[in-house]
Amino acid sequence: VARGGLHRFRFINAANARIFGLNFARHRPKVIAIDGQPVEPHEPADGRIVLGPAMRVDLILDMVAKPGERFQ
Numbered sequence: 001v002a003r004g005g006l007h008r009f010r011f012i013n014a015a016n017a018r019i020f021g022l023n024f025a026r027h028r029p030k031v032i033a034i035d036g037q038p039v040e041p042h043e044p045a046d047g048r049i050v051l052g053p054a055m056r057v058d059l060i061l062d063m064v065a066k067p068g069e070r071f072q
Contacts, residue, residue, distance in 0.1 A: 003063055003064070003065065003066065003067055004062075004063060004064070005062075005063050006060050006061070006062055006063075007060070007061050007063065008032075008058065008059070008060055008061075009058070009059055009060075009061060010056060010057070010058050011049070011051060011056065011057050011059070012051075012055075012056045013051035013052065013053055013054060013055050013056075014054075015053055016053050016054070017053060018053065019050060019051065019052050019053070020050070020051045021048050021049070021050050021051075022048065022049045022050075022051065023047065023048050024047060024048075024049075024061065025065075026064055026065060027061055027062060027063060027064055027065065028043055028047070028061070028062045028064060029043065029044065029047065029049060029059045029060070029061050029062075030042065030043050030059060030060045030061075030062070031043075031044065031049065031057060031058070031059050032058050032059060032060055033056075033057070033058035034055070034056070034057055034058075035055060035056050035057075036056060036058075041060070
């Protein structure tokens with residue numbers, strides 16, 4: 001993806017007994033919908049998005065890293 005580009009993602013937790021915490025390193029996620037319902041666009045306080053079983057989240061991700069840079 002291009003640096004500085006905005007990309008929309010929908011993350012779905014298909015697990016029935018696991019909770020996932022998504023950390024986007026230095027990228028800046030902005031949540032725009034939770035479980036298909038629009039919300040006021042906002043950045044999570046700590047940059048982490050938590051998905052419980054069967055949860056969905058739509059977000060816009062601002063790609064701020066340098067080209068070729070990787071995160072773990």
